[in-house]
Amino acid sequence: ITVPFWPSMQPAPRRCSSIAYSRYAHSSRRRRAARGVDLGPEGGTLILVRVLSGGDRRGSALLVTLLIGVLLSGLAGALVVVLSTEEAVEVNHRRGVVALYAADGLLADVVAELAAVPDWRAVLGGSRRSTFSTGPIRVPLGDGSVINLRQETLDLQRALERAGAPGVTPQWRLYAWGWFADLVHETDPGRLVYVAAWVRDDLADPDADPGQDTNGRVVVRAAAFGSFRTRRAVDAAVGRESGSLSVVTWGLVR
Secondary structure, three states: OOOOOOOOOOOOOOOEOOEEEEEEOOOHHHHHHOOEEEOHHHHOEEEEEEOOOOOOOOOHHHHHHHHHHHHHHHHHHHHHHHHHHHHHHHHHHHHHHHHHHHHHHHHHHHHHHHHOOOOOHHHHHOOOOOOOEOOOOEEEOOOOOEEEHHHHHHHHHHHHHHHOOOOOOOOOEEEEEEEHHHHOOOOOOOOOOEEEEEEEEOOOOOOOOOOOOOOOEEEEEEEEEEOOOEEEEEEEEEEEEOOEEEEEEEEEEO
């Protein structure tokens, strides 16, 4: 930026907020180094010179602020991901624990019922069901998925036939099913966990009839189903010994 300058005018201060006005008379070297207006031999040349005292640091603070902001944003995003993952893991663990307790509760109820049945042939043949068998066979869960107990029975039977020894294979019979809230008689039942139980003869029974029990021992599987593919199941072999029914083995199904 250039303005005219005459000798009669007062010279400008050397520095004024980092800008100094310098009057150079007949300096060819400075004319080549700076852009100015030649006012003649008397007036000289007026050049606007920008004085950078200690270097121009304007903008460096903004750059540092932006870098810090980006760093903090990245840390905040990573923290949100970690917290969300931990919350999801905790929720899934809680669902699994609830389902496991529900399956074990149904197992205890079925064992108590079997203890009151003197002859298990009707149970193994599929003609006798539990008093807790009022729910639907095909039930939708809270997340929109559907549990089909007929299909679950077929899957159990196929797995047993693949793992069993050659010969007569026991038959899984659907014995009890319904919402767990109905099993424990909640006053405000929630439709969160659906449970079912199956009964079959044990593989060690010497008879060749899957509907007969000659050694006083049967196998019970209880399963609980929840939203988001939550599933827990337990197996138990129960037998009569000295006139009383007891749980011989118990295990969590993986």
